[in-house]
Amino acid sequence: MKPFVTHTGVVAALDRANVDTDQIIPKQFLKRIERTGFGQFLFFDWRFRPDGSPEPEFELNRPEAAGASILLSRRNFGCGSSREHAPWALADYGFRVVIAPTFADIFYSNCFQNGMLPIRLDEQDVEELFRRTAQATASGGSPYTLRVDLNTCTVADSAGFSKPFEIDAFRRTCLLQGLDNIALTLDHVDSIAAWEAAHGLPPVAAQQP
Amino acid sequence: MPSTPRTLLEKIWDAHLVCAPEGEQPLIYIDRHLVHEVTSAQAFEGLRLAGRRVRRPEATFATPDHNIPTTDRRLPIADAISRQQIDTLRNNCREFGVRLFDLGDADQGIVHVIGPELGITQPGMTIVCGDSHTATHGALGALAFGIGTSEVEHVLATQTLRQSKPKSFEVRVEGSLHPGITAKDLVLYIIGQLSTEGGTGYVIEYTGPCIRSLGMEERMTVCNMSIEAGARAGMIAPDQITFDYLRGRDYAPRDFEAAVAAWKKLPSDPGARFDRTAIYQGGDVVPQVTWGTNPAQVVGVDATVPDPAAIADASERDSSNRALEYMGLTSGTRISDIALDRVFIGSCTNSRIEDLRAAAKVVQGYSIAPNIHAMVVPGSGRVKRQAELEGLDKVFTAAGFEWREAGCSMCLGMNPDTLSPGQRCASTSNRNFEGRQGKGGRTHLVSPAMAAAAAVAGHFTDIREWRYRS
Numbered sequence: 001m002k003p004f005v006t007h008t009g010v011v012a013a014l015d016r017a018n019v020d021t022d023q024i025i026p027k028q029f030l031k032r033i034e035r036t037g038f039g040q041f042l043f044f045d046w047r048f049r050p051d052g053s054p055e056p057e058f059e060l061n062r063p064e065a066a067g068a069s070i071l072l073s074r075r076n077f078g079c080g081s082s083r084e085h086a087p088w089a090l091a092d093y094g095f096r097v098v099i100a101p102t103f104a105d106i107f108y109s110n111c112f113q114n115g116m117l118p119i120r121l122d123e124q125d126v127e128e129l130f131r132r133t134a135q136a137t138a139s140g141g142s143p144y145t146l147r148v149d150l151n152t153c154t155v156a157d158s159a160g161f162s163k164p165f166e167i168d169a170f171r172r173t174c175l176l177q178g179l180d181n182i183a184l185t186l187d188h189v190d191s192i193a194a195w196e197a198a199h200g201l202p203p204v205a206a207q208q209p
Numbered sequence: 210m211p212s213t214p215r216t217l218l219e220k221i222w223d224a225h226l227v228c229a230p231e232g233e234q235p236l237i238y239i240d241r242h243l244v245h246e247v248t249s250a251q252a253f254e255g256l257r258l259a260g261r262r263v264r265r266p267e268a269t270f271a272t273p274d275h276n277i278p279t280t281d282r283r284l285p286i287a288d289a290i291s292r293q294q295i296d297t298l299r300n301n302c303r304e305f306g307v308r309l310f311d312l313g314d315a316d317q318g319i320v321h322v323i324g325p326e327l328g329i330t331q332p333g334m335t336i337v338c339g340d341s342h343t344a345t346h347g348a349l350g351a352l353a354f355g356i357g358t359s360e361v362e363h364v365l366a367t368q369t370l371r372q373s374k375p376k377s378f379e380v381r382v383e384g385s386l387h388p389g390i391t392a393k394d395l396v397l398y399i400i401g402q403l404s405t406e407g408g409t410g411y412v413i414e415y416t417g418p419c420i421r422s423l424g425m426e427e428r429m430t431v432c433n434m435s436i437e438a439g440a441r442a443g444m445i446a447p448d449q450i451t452f453d454y455l456r457g458r459d460y461a462p463r464d465f466e467a468a469v470a471a472w473k474k475l476p477s478d479p480g481a482r483f484d485r486t487a488i489y490q491g492g493d494v495v496p497q498v499t500w501g502t503n504p505a506q507v508v509g510v511d512a513t514v515p516d517p518a519a520i521a522d523a524s525e526r527d528s529s530n531r532a533l534e535y536m537g538l539t540s541g542t543r544i545s546d547i548a549l550d551r552v553f554i555g556s557c558t559n560s561r562i563e564d565l566r567a568a569a570k571v572v573q574g575y576s577i578a579p580n581i582h583a584m585v586v587p588g589s590g591r592v593k594r595q596a597e598l599e600g601l602d603k604v605f606t607a608a609g610f611e612w613r614e615a616g617c618s619m620c621l622g623m624n625p626d627t628l629s630p631g632q633r634c635a636s637t638s639n640r641n642f643e644g645r646q647g648k649g650g651r652t653h654l655v656s657p658a659m660a661a662a663a664a665v666a667g668h669f670t671d672i673r674e675w676r677y678r679s
Binding site: 201 | 264275355362368371528
């Protein structure tokens with residue numbers, strides 16, 4: 001997995017609550033058997049008109065969101081279906097960070113499996129980020145940019161906004177080092193085998209590396 | 210010395226804790242892993258690339274359900290990408306030694322219907338599946354939750370999962386439901402009270418006399434929709450209803466009495482502490498109909514479409530306005546005045562035999578309204594055969610419903626069963642998200658009886674006033 005240490009990127013503001021995974025990646029694109037190539041379908045029903053042309057009003061299609069890699073949204077982001085295609089699509093499109101006041105549990109877990117960092121910030125801090133993003137757009141200057149540092153667990157801009165965020169220590173380590181979760185668990189294969197033996201399950205032949 | 214009182218969740222958690230190494234998330238053992246075609250291909254591919262095997266093939270069960278057609282199964286799947294996904298599941302199961310209830314297998318069906326039905330799901334187990342409605346299995350007193358594909362791969366390879374211990378949430382329902390009110394109405398009501406994220410970070414245990422009075426399949430309906438309130442799992446302590454349901458099922462324990470003796474120790478101890486408790490009255494629940502684009506946007510059938518202006522929270526108000534626009538509704542409209550185009554009876558929430566019996570009882574002696582296209586999709590091959598044995602299929606087809614083969618079908622519309630833009634559907638499924646049943650489609654979640662009545666009336670109607678002809 002790609003490590004995540006620091007990331008600086010343009011912020012795209014998606015000012016909606018309860019963005020569900022059916023919106024992030026609609027079901028008609030779940031039939032692919034690869035992990036890649038889902039970015040083209042991200043937010044498909046919102047992003048494209050029925051004739052296939054981009055919907056100019058949709059947040060990610062606006063000029064200020066060009067090249068964005070940090071997605072800002074509202075409460076309960078990623079609710080609904082467990083489909084990991086949602087973080088695959090976000091990552092493939094170019095996002096590495098999602099900031100919201102709250103996330104749905106399964107989506108939140110899925111992000112970490114894909115080198116993506118979901119950041120929970122207080123509602124008023126998220127509100128402030130929406131304000132600053134809108135202000136940058138209105139001023140016509142350079143797009144609003146944030147710097148995320150997983151070492152110090154802070155998210156900051158260049159104009160005085162700086163907030164700490166909380167994250168499970170183990171998940172942080174895995175992201176910082178880009179660790180393979182399965183390999184890490186297989187370090188505990190003796191404990192797993194012991195649990196199985198204690199519960200009357202037949203032994204499993206040694207795993208290949 | 211008496212031990213500390215523990216909840217059902219804590220008992221299952223403690224019994225499955227493999228290790229909690231310093232600085233790592235705990236590892237818990239997974240007893241049953243259910244697999245379907247949409248969220249497993251990439252996981253098996255990951256195993257293959259790393260040269261890993263499935264650690265416990267005998268604890269892993271697969272079936273295709275999400276993308277399969279519900280029409281004639283003897284015909285090849287027309288959509289090439291769907292076909293490839295099914296073939297991939299078939300090949301993966303063969304290569305890794307996993308039991309597959311394939312298309313054409315008499316026991317194929319929606320993964321959350323066949324698990325309990327075959328007795329694969331049992332009290333006290335940890336059960337996962339790459340599907341958010343895995344909470345269904347919690348109805349039998351299991352800790353069951355949905356996982357992503359990377360976690361599917363992790364469970365396949367290690368039979369364990371990294372999990373931080375979830376918080377416990379007791380949802381107690383006192384009293385009893387009025388006649389005509391179903392488990393679906395109850396769970397929609399609870400979601401409406403809790404909001405779509407009220408349960409985030411928690412495992413819900415449903416308790417109280419109202420819950421205890423529910424049959425096994427009704428309990429599945431309640432647990433199934435826990436995720437719509439944000440809770441990854443929902444569970445109900447096992448009791449005689451659970452044991453009677455499981456006795457004699459294909460995968461039920463051989464020494465059933467010994468198993469029952471162990472299961473009887475599972476219920477939460479008196480005095481066990483929950484991190485949070487909410488109490489509702491069963492008698493407060495009326496037939497529920499969702500009006501918006503998430504399951505918490507729900508009202509009673511006797512109500513009107515609410516006015517977003519009355520919502521204090523800005524983002525919820527915005528969300529409601531957006532929902533009304535998408536749904537093509539205006540606030541103040543009576544729910545019973547909402548006319549429909551489609552009716553869907555099916556999904557892992559409401560496609561079991563009791564659901565079909567309830568719907569058939571309403572439909573008996575009636576025909577569906579001329580404006581309605583309606584279909585019934587049984588949850589499994591077994592449910593379908595049982596329904597046919599009881600003549601329910603004839604009741605439905607005589608009334609004008611289509612009678613289909615088992616699968617997820619129009620709950621998520623991955624197969625050809627979809628809504629067209631603008632079509633309005635009364636659906637017994639679990640999600641009314643934008644585009645869920647087809648781009649531009651408008652979904653209203655209801656119980657099977659309410660869906661059946663709506664099919665006959667052509668619009669929503671209060672099931673409590675239904676004139677049964679059966």
